[in-house]
Amino acid sequence: MSTDTRPLPELVSFLETLAEPHILCDRHYRIIAANHAYRSTCATGRSVVGRTCYEVSHHYNLPCDQAGESCPLARSLKSGQRERVLHLHHTPRGEEYVNIELSPIRDASGEVAWFIEKMEPLNVARGISDNRGLVGRAPAFQRMLELVARAAPSDASILLQGESGTGKELVANAIHEASLRAEHPFVAVDCSGLPETLFESEVFGHERGAFTGASARKPGLIEAASGGTLFLDELGDIPLGMQVKLLRLLETGTYRRVGSTELRRADIRLVSATHRPLQEMIARGTFRQDLYYRINTFPITVPALRERPSDIPLLVDSLLGRVAPTRKLRISAAAMRVLMAYAFPGNVRELRNVLERASLMCDGDEIGPEHLAEELHVPPPAATLPAPATTGNWQDIERDSFLHAVRTHRGSRRDLATRLGLSERTLYRKLKQFGIG
Ligand SMILES: Nc1ncnc2c1ncn2[C@@H]1O[C@H](COP(=O)(O)OP(=O)(O)OP(=O)(O)O)[C@@H](O)[C@H]1O
Numbered sequence: 001m002s003t004d005t006r007p008l009p010e011l012v013s014f015l016e017t018l019a020e021p022h023i024l025c026d027r028h029y030r031i032i033a034a035n036h037a038y039r040s041t042c043a044t045g046r047s048v049v050g051r052t053c054y055e056v057s058h059h060y061n062l063p064c065d066q067a068g069e070s071c072p073l074a075r076s077l078k079s080g081q082r083e084r085v086l087h088l089h090h091t092p093r094g095e096e097y098v099n100i101e102l103s104p105i106r107d108a109s110g111e112v113a114w115f116i117e118k119m120e121p122l123n124v125a126r127g128i129s130d131n132r133g134l135v136g137r138a139p140a141f142q143r144m145l146e147l148v149a150r151a152a153p154s155d156a157s158i159l160l161q162g163e164s165g166t167g168k169e170l171v172a173n174a175i176h177e178a179s180l181r182a183e184h185p186f187v188a189v190d191c192s193g194l195p196e197t198l199f200e201s202e203v204f205g206h207e208r209g210a211f212t213g214a215s216a217r218k219p220g221l222i223e224a225a226s227g228g229t230l231f232l233d234e235l236g237d238i239p240l241g242m243q244v245k246l247l248r249l250l251e252t253g254t255y256r257r258v259g260s261t262e263l264r265r266a267d268i269r270l271v272s273a274t275h276r277p278l279q280e281m282i283a284r285g286t287f288r289q290d291l292y293y294r295i296n297t298f299p300i301t302v303p304a305l306r307e308r309p310s311d312i313p314l315l316v317d318s319l320l321g322r323v324a325p326t327r328k329l330r331i332s333a334a335a336m337r338v339l340m341a342y343a344f345p346g347n348v349r350e351l352r353n354v355l356e357r358a359s360l361m362c363d364g365d366e367i368g369p370e371h372l373a374e375e376l377h378v379p380p381p382a383a384t385l386p387a388p389a390t391t392g393n394w395q396d397i398e399r400d401s402f403l404h405a406v407r408t409h410r411g412s413r414r415d416l417a418t419r420l421g422l423s424e425r426t427l428y429r430k431l432k433q434f435g436i437g
Pocket of ligand 1: 133134135136162163164165166167169170171233275318348349352423
């Protein structure tokens with residue numbers, strides 16, 4: 001037997017002592033050993049030794065890279081270095097997201113002969129139907145989740161960018177849950193529409209008598225989030241005056257309550273979100289560039305639903321369980337076709353609203369096309385509004401379905417905003433963007 005096929009007994013017994021699931025593979029994807037943690041949490045009964053990692057974890061008969069996925073073993077073989085990747089794995093609990101870290105081990109001649117694969121489940125998202133949290137498995141969703149998995153354990157400030165209703169708040173929560181701060185609070189602040197003085201006293205807290213009506217001392221949200229994560233939603237709406245104070249907080253790690261001279265130390269991790277184009281706001285002078293750099297150490301774009309249409313069936317199944325938990329609702333193939341052909345300008349929030357309405361319209365167990373609002377059915381060509389695009393890129397599709405929704409809507413703009421899952425402000429912004437007065 002040549003050295004590169006014989007496992008090092010020392011290595012195998014070392015792996016046995018590790019608390020996380022680990023396997024040892026050779027360069028041909030074959031599993032040579034699996035430690036106790038793996039056997040007790042990942043194995044499905046049959047021994048994995050002698051089988052390939054792609055067959056055990058993915059039920060594939062080809063290595064991941066040949067099945068169109070990223071394979072850390074192939075990458076590590078090429079780079080000679082440690083490689084990390086997020087994969088959906090088959091486990092005794094069904095398919096789960098798992099963080100994989102693969103380290104190459106060299107034999108006496110210096111050749112990479114084995115790989116140690118460490119697996120850590122990422123429990124904050126599911127690739128199968130679930131009645132809570134983030135679900136998704138489309139490539140665009142997995143790319144986003146991989147960034148979440150990489151950034152979560154650090155204390156880096158994260159900026160989530162994405163359209164309304166794409167799930168930015170759920171992603172912020174997932175970052176917190178996957179971080180070392182998970183045992184501490186997650187505090188969300190909606191920055192839109194908060195006047196400057198209120199924002200300041202809410203976030204930084206105030207002393208008794210700091211302003212008219214401040215009858216008692218109040219700790220701010222920074223204090224409430226201590227040890228945990230502060231999530232600033234719609235950060236692009238923060239007035240310039242407050243941007244300076246936020247910048248100071250991030251630069252010095254300290255702040256003062258309103259009406260106090262005492263400097264307090266903040267222990268928070270900042271996650272912010274916006275659907276506004278901050279770069280354009282910087283150019284216009286309405287957002288500070290220095291603050292942008294501070295909050296944007298690690299940017300993550302949350303994909304629009306039309307960029308992950310293959311997730312619609314999974315989302316429908318999960319969201320039906322959330323909007324009508326006491327019913328066993330299904331959706332017919334024809335209704336699913338209607339949803340798959342629609343571009344969802346209001347993203348997952350709009351899909352949820354659509355399903356909530358359909359569940360109210362449907363008396364039986366199966367939602368059919370007749371239970372879906374007329375506006376969802378494939379748009380006919382627009383007559384009075386700007387002509388629909390023919391090139392078929394996603395922006396055009398979004399524009400078309402938005403224009404269609406506007407044209408067919410009967411009722412107030414507020415109702416329209418609710419139906420699309422947009423704030424009224426976002427609705428007006430989109431109307432302007434598409435040239436409708
Ligand atoms: N991947 C997902 N899986 C399950 N539910 C989701 C997902 N993404 C979004 N949702 C649901 O869609 C709705 C909107 O999500 P959320 O409020 O997080 O969006 P948002 O991007 O923060 O929106 P806004 O920019 O308007 O604040 C929520 O009900 C959320 O639970």
